[in-house]
Amino acid sequence: MIDRLVAFDTTSRESNLALIDFVRNYLEDWGVKSEVVYDSTGRKANLFATIGPADQGGVLLSGHSDVVPVDGQAWDSDPFKIETRSQKIYGRGSSDMKSFIAVMLAKVPDYLERPLAKPIHLALSHDEEVGCIGIRSLIEILKPRAEKPRLCIIGEPTLMQPVIAHKGSRRLRCHVHGHEAHSSLTDRGVNAVEYAAELIAFLKNMARRKRAEGPFDSAFDPPYTTIHTGIVTGGTAVNIVPKECRFDFEMRHLPEDDPDAITEELKHYAATLLPEMQAVAAEAGFAFEETNVVAPLSAKDSDEVVQLAMELSGANSTGKVSFATEGGLYQEAGIPTVICGPGSIEQAHKPNEFIAIDQIRQCEIFIDRLIERVR
Ligand SMILES: [Zn+2]
Known part of the structure; x- marks a missing residue:
């Protein structure tokens, strides 16, 4: 799945529709319906899908589909074709943040295996890297819903450590x-x-x-x-x-x-x-x-969403980061949010961006525990 997602050149200035179509078809093959929210140009879209009972809050897994440009960067391999060397997967977006999206999608059959007591929602946004643009229209749609997601986890690269605040x-x-x-x-x-x-x-x-x-x-x-x-x-x-x-x-x-x-x-x-x-x-x-x-994100260790992320990741402490995410916007809309995802921000945006395979494994465990938790 990482291989497939990285192969779509979703640099923010490009259309992300090929990736969104791929995900929509993939979910449809599993019998899961998606809402696709286009921007005013029709070249970009967000995607939102719910698995499980739609009349409950549930947990939202959210990621951005776009990546930063590779222009002027010296890569040792094709940035849009993953390459695995010494337990690391190289490719643009491998850490920021297509590996998280890949894991959340690859686990779809597991979400469906037994009925979920609480829903798992999946969200993909566009144009995060150019100022968290795309997610705003998706949040506008979620905001008035009686049963909007109760909690949100954004899988930006934090080495699977729960991050409770950002500037x-x-x-x-x-x-x-x-x-x-x-x-x-x-x-x-x-x-x-x-x-x-x-x-x-x-x-x-x-x-x-x-x-x-x-x-x-x-x-x-x-x-x-x-x-x-x-x-x-x-x-x-x-x-x-x-x-x-x-x-x-x-x-x-x-x-x-x-x-x-x-x-x-x-x-x-x-x-x-x-x-x-x-x-x-x-x-x-x-x-x-x-x-x-x-908007800044500012949660407390005692918040339900933070407690959940700590339990799922096995982490016993939380952190704060300086990079902005869509978390502040979700929080502003009344959806408590925590940031926790595989890979390191140190590798993001750089040539030869990579993710350690162990990080992907930890992310899989995280999602498996989430499934057990909402069953
Ligand atoms: Zn990111």
Whole structure:
């Protein structure tokens, strides 16, 4: 099953429909109906299926079908054809997160073997790697249901250790509108690139302050909220005072930290620059646009879903991670969620991504125990 799933090039920019069709047909062969939820382009889809009594909450196993690009990465083998070397399976998505999906699908005959007292739901999403986009429409469909999944396990690579919290992520784009002038007459222009640079430096200083003063949670690595600017675009020629500049920045915040406060501080600073800009050109200024928000995940060890994941994995402790997942969005929708899956995030997104076969075995045991548990 891992072999088959990895062979679909589901890089986020590509359509994932071939994989979704394969899974739908596979489930249909076992007599299991799927709901397929297409995006507005019709090129991408989520899939949702329920095995067992639909009038009960049950446990949702959830994974994203997309993978990150292999562009510019030096692979020793074809990334879309698995290769097994020294107890490791190599391939794009082997750890993030097609092996988990493969195990949850391969176990379908076991779910069906005897009637389940509680349902097991399966969910596949699209476009997780580009900001947890796809899952949102699936969650919208689940939200109003009287019997939505009671608990959710997302099999992102955690080495089968239950992860109860992750940082939230928030992305913004700032458009700086300046005023064009000949570069010999800088006093007649409003340099959009320079004002952008002032804001970026301000963000950098806030990032330094977060690092030095917290808040801190040592379970995260790094243990504080991070802020960074990822893209800057502006200017047309060195002898023209640039009229436009835009930059994209991102915050990865601790669940208890407030990203709105960071944005407000930046906007407040930007407002102090306005009189100087508008004295030259009334139309000069800033516009902020939120481009992506992923809610943080924050569960407690005592939560039912966490207790379940600990029992199934045999782990006696839990962890927190800095990468965002769909878990925050499920939690926000009232579906308690834990992250627990095979493979390591260390291997994810890299060339020669692999998963240790032992991890797959542990994942199988995890699912077998789940089946016993919901019987
Ligand atoms: Zn992932």
